[in-house]
Amino acid sequence: MKIKSIRASQPATPEAPKDWRTSLGQILVMVETDDGLTGYGVGGGGQAAVHVIETVIGPALTGQDATDVEGLWDAMYSMTLAYGRKGLAIMAISGVDLAVWDLRAKRANLPLAYILADDVRATVPAYRTGRSPDAWINEGTEGFTALKLSLSMSASESVGDVVERVRRVREALGPDVQLMGDAFMSLTVETTLRIADGLRGVDLGWFEEPLPADDLTGYARLRDECPIPVAGGEHEYTAKAFETLMADRLHAIVQPDVCWCGGLTELVKIYRLGEQYGIRVCPHRGSEIWSLHAICALDPDPLAESGREWMTWVGDQPNIVNGEISLGQGVGFGVRIEPDDHA
Numbered sequence: 001m002k003i004k005s006i007r008a009s010q011p012a013t014p015e016a017p018k019d020w021r022t023s024l025g026q027i028l029v030m031v032e033t034d035d036g037l038t039g040y041g042v043g044g045g046g047q048a049a050v051h052v053i054e055t056v057i058g059p060a061l062t063g064q065d066a067t068d069v070e071g072l073w074d075a076m077y078s079m080t081l082a083y084g085r086k087g088l089a090i091m092a093i094s095g096v097d098l099a100v101w102d103l104r105a106k107r108a109n110l111p112l113a114y115i116l117a118d119d120v121r122a123t124v125p126a127y128r129t130g131r132s133p134d135a136w137i138n139e140g141t142e143g144f145t146a147l148k149l150s151l152s153m154s155a156s157e158s159v160g161d162v163v164e165r166v167r168r169v170r171e172a173l174g175p176d177v178q179l180m181g182d183a184f185m186s187l188t189v190e191t192t193l194r195i196a197d198g199l200r201g202v203d204l205g206w207f208e209e210p211l212p213a214d215d216l217t218g219y220a221r222l223r224d225e226c227p228i229p230v231a232g233g234e235h236e237y238t239a240k241a242f243e244t245l246m247a248d249r250l251h252a253i254v255q256p257d258v259c260w261c262g263g264l265t266e267l268v269k270i271y272r273l274g275e276q277y278g279i280r281v282c283p284h285r286g287s288e289i290w291s292l293h294a295i296c297a298l299d300p301d302p303l304a305e306s307g308r309e310w311m312t313w314v315g316d317q318p319n320i321v322n323g324e325i326s327l328g329q330g331v332g333f334g335v336r337i338e339p340d341d342h343a
């Protein structure tokens with residue numbers, strides 16, 4: 001099964017947040033083989049990643065054996081080393097890697113989860129991200145038993161304001177709902193510790209991305225001083241980098257994004273590392289189909305984060321119903337793409 005062509009494009013996402021997620025947002029990768037199969041994957045990096053695929057990865061992989069999934073990953077990593085390793089180039093590799101995994105499962109005529117394990121969970125719990133405290137309080141939980149709130153602090157807000165809004169949600173929803181918080185790399189060590197101190201007794205499950213991803217010294221301080229488990233990794237790349245985070249226990253929970261961190265080849269390695277180091281793996285945007293197969297097959301403590309609502313061009317993805325999501329029986333990732341729309 002040789003690779004006949006690799007195509008990449010950035011389909012429009014008019015509902016995406018008007019920031020880098022529009023200009024450097026998710027890309028579609030289609031890998032065709034000489035026996036007539038097409039594998040689909042999603043990466044990140046917008047037109048920059050499309051350029052890497054069209055000028056470097058596509059020409060180099062055309063004619064190669066599509067079944068050598070891990071060998072293709074090593075080749076892509078090596079050929080982009082001078083400008084890759086993290087960020088856009090690895091986002092491009094992620095999309096190609098997912099597409100060849102789709103082919104691997106399609107060739108076996110199985111849902112991808114069954115390539116990863118014999119014993120697969122059909123349904124896993126989900127949590128919702130990106131809703132305001134007032135919406136949770138006024139509109140209820142819509143069946144969710146776990147949810148994540150923003151811990152970012154605007155210029156006009158104080159530590160007390162952030163603490164207050166989390167406490168209001170806890171008081172309104174009671175003790176049985178799991179609450180987590182996310183600061184999207186926006187705080188300092190000192191501010192993180194002050195917020196964590198203010199949240200004593202609130203039972204926050206994790207404090208996500210308080211610091212920029214490269215502030216490993218700061219994360220080491222939080223490991224030693226923060227009373228709330230620190231999560232992170234959605235902006236980290238490759239299993240090798242995750243091993244550093246785990247070996248030094250810089251995060252208590254790691255959150256790789258399979259469309260950015262290097263694809264399923266890397267996510268599988270990260271799950272193995274999680275087992276080795278005793279650290280929980282909880283993929284970013286895990287209810288999107290690209291991570292969900294791995295979660296259902298490999299995750300001992302599954303909790304799938306709600307997906308990017310603007311990713312409407314990936315068809316036939318399962319929806320979260322009453323706080324749970326079920327894997328379908330489609331072959332490969334089981335997605336429906338209209339290839340003519342993205343030629």
Ligand SMILES: [Mg+2]
Binds near residue numbers: 182184208209234
């Ligand atoms: Mg996050």
